[in-house]
Amino acid sequence: MDFALSAFSAVADRVYVAVAQPAGVNIGLVVGTTGALLVDTGSSPAQGAEIRRAAAAIAGEVPLTHVVVTHAHYDHCYGLAAFDGLVTLAHRDLVTLLESAPPSAEELARFGMTDADLARPTRTFGLAAALDLGDCHPELLHFGRGHTDHDVTIVVPERGVAFFGDLLESAAPPVCEADSWPAEWPKTLDGTLGALRRGFVVVPGHGEPMDREAAFMQRAELHWYHDKAVEIYDAGQNAAGAWREDWPWPKDPSEAFVAQAIARLEASGRPRKRKRSLTLHVR
Numbered sequence: 577m578d579f580a581l582s583a584f585s586a587v588a589d590r591v592y593v594a595v596a597q598p599a600g601v602n603i604g605l606v607v608g609t610t611g612a613l614l615v616d617t618g619s620s621p622a623q624g625a626e627i628r629r630a631a632a633a634i635a636g637e638v639p640l641t642h643v644v645v646t647h648a649h650y651d652h653c654y655g656l657a658a659f660d661g662l663v664t665l666a667h668r669d670l671v672t673l674l675e676s677a678p679p680s681a682e683e684l685a686r687f688g689m690t691d692a693d694l695a696r697p698t699r700t701f702g703l704a705a706a707l708d709l710g711d712c713h714p715e716l717l718h719f720g721r722g723h724t725d726h727d728v729t730i731v732v733p734e735r736g737v738a739f740f741g742d743l744l745e746s747a748a749p750p751v752c753e754a755d756s757w758p759a760e761w762p763k764t765l766d767g768t769l770g771a772l773r774r775g776f777v778v779v780p781g782h783g784e785p786m787d788r789e790a791a792f793m794q795r796a797e798l799h800w801y802h803d804k805a806v807e808i809y810d811a812g813q814n815a816a817g818a819w820r821e822d823w824p825w826p827k828d829p830s831e832a833f834v835a836q837a838i839a840r841l842e843a844s845g846r847p848r849k850r851k852r853s854l855t856l857h858v859r
């Protein structure tokens with residue numbers, strides 16, 4: 577597996593992003609006057625250590641003090657063990673997940689890891705947490721379920737930057753899997769997107785930074801897809817074969833999102849609202 581790490585490049589005043597392979601995940605760095613915050617940790621403790629060295633070199637005199645993990649997926653979370661001695665933060669449901677459904681030995685072995693290499697954050701929160709980096713105060717926010725049930729977004733008001741983890745993606749459509757919550761996803765985004773001023777730099781989990789307008793557009797697409805999934809569900813149909821060429825995303829991510837939306841609708845027990853015709857009883 578290729579664990580390459582790009583150099584950190586500036587996306588705003590003393591805010592940097594590096595790209596870590598194998599997943600092309602964005603690693604964020606916010607340097608204040610008294611401390612620095614790293615956003616996400618890469619795919620293994622070894623990669624985390626490389627990220628830590630690179631971030632410390634960029635931060636210079638300012639110590640790396642905080643790390644936030646946006647969610648538990650390997651490319652964001654598995655490097656956490658490299659940040660011993662720092663304040664490391666995540667939503668409390670990330671810890672609940674690691675305790676109740678830890679990754680399998682096979683999954684960890686893909687990244688050269690065992691269970692002992694998978695660190696837990698030192699601090700968790702439920703709705704919000706604010707950090708003090710001296711001249712800037714990143715806000716960590718959880719407005720509900722979306723890509724997972726524990727996504728954290730990070731807003732840095734003084735620098736005009738926000739990190740969204742995998743709630744947004746610019747390299748491809750957002751990834752929707754069995755742990756995603758399609759119906760709630762757009763409203764979860766609203767909580768953070770609504771707070772962004774014009775000109776904010778939006779850093780997605782994967783791909784180039786976006787502007788606020790592109791982020792709103794992806795939020796609209798997510799909402800459109802959920803409406804479409806409800807329509808398909810009510811018609812008694814399934815995701816497979818539903819895709820049409822005029823849909824916003826390519827076939828595979830479209831059908832993955834619709835399939836998961838339908839799975840959640842089924843699990844909720846919501847009846848399919850089929851058009852009914854009168855039954856004619858003939859004696």
Ligand SMILES: [Zn+2]
Nearest residue numbers: 647649723742
């Ligand atoms: Zn993810």
